[in-house]
Amino acid sequence: xxVVHHGNYLNWFEIxxxxxxxxxxNSYRDIEKLGLYLPVVDVQxxxxxxxxxxxxxxxxxxxxxxxxxxxxxxxxxxxxxxxxVTGKTVHVWLNSQWKTVRLDEEAPELYERLTIG
Numbered sequence: 001x002x003v004v005h006h007g008n009y010l011n012w013f014e015i016x017x018x019x020x021x022x023x024x025x026n027s028y029r030d031i032e033k034l035g036l037y038l039p040v041v042d043v044q045x046x047x048x049x050x051x052x053x054x055x056x057x058x059x060x061x062x063x064x065x066x067x068x069x070x071x072x073x074x075x076x077x078x079x080x081x082x083x084x085v086t087g088k089t090v091h092v093w094l095n096s097q098w099k100t101v102r103l104d105e106e107a108p109e110l111y112e113r114l115t116i117g
Contacts, residue, residue, distance in 0.1 A: 003050035009085050010043065013075045016061035017089065020073070025113060034107050035096040038071065045087035055079050068104040068111060069093060 018028060031038065051057055058078045065072040070092045077085040093103045104111040 003052055004055070006045075006047065008051075009045060009047075009077060009087075012057070012059050012077055013043070013045075013061075013073075013087060013089055016059035016075050017073050019059075020061045020063075026110065031110065034110065036101070036103070036107060036110070037094040037096075037098070038091045039094060040089050041092050042090035043087065044089075045085055047085055049079075049082055049084045051077070051079060051084050057084065064088060066114065068102045069100065071114075 021028060021031075028038070056079070060076040060078065062074050063071060064074040070090060072088055072090050074088045075086070076083060093101050093106070095101045095106065103114075
């Protein structure tokens with residue numbers, strides 16, 4: 001069909017999140033070294049226009065909601081001025097036993113950095 005498969009957009013969402021967290025002065029690797037994980041528990045995507053093979057796209061990511069238990073990222077995938085896909089991912093904080101935790105109690109310094117960011 002000459003268009004990017006819809007599954008690739010989820011990878012682009014992850015790239016946007018990873019870079020967003022890195023720009024806030026953290027990395028997922030550093031967060032995992034603290035024994036914390038941030039899995040996706042919900043994904044929503046709306047497809048408006050297709051990306052085509054070899055298109056240069058831009059990924060815009062922002063935090064829509066941040067609490068001590070979860071983060072919601074909103075994402076836009078664009079090609080120039082054309083909005084291709086919008087969506088969001090919901091994540092919860094887990095410890096190394098895969099139990100939900102309050103970030104402000106489990107890693108207060110990380111919570112503070114993310115709150116200020």
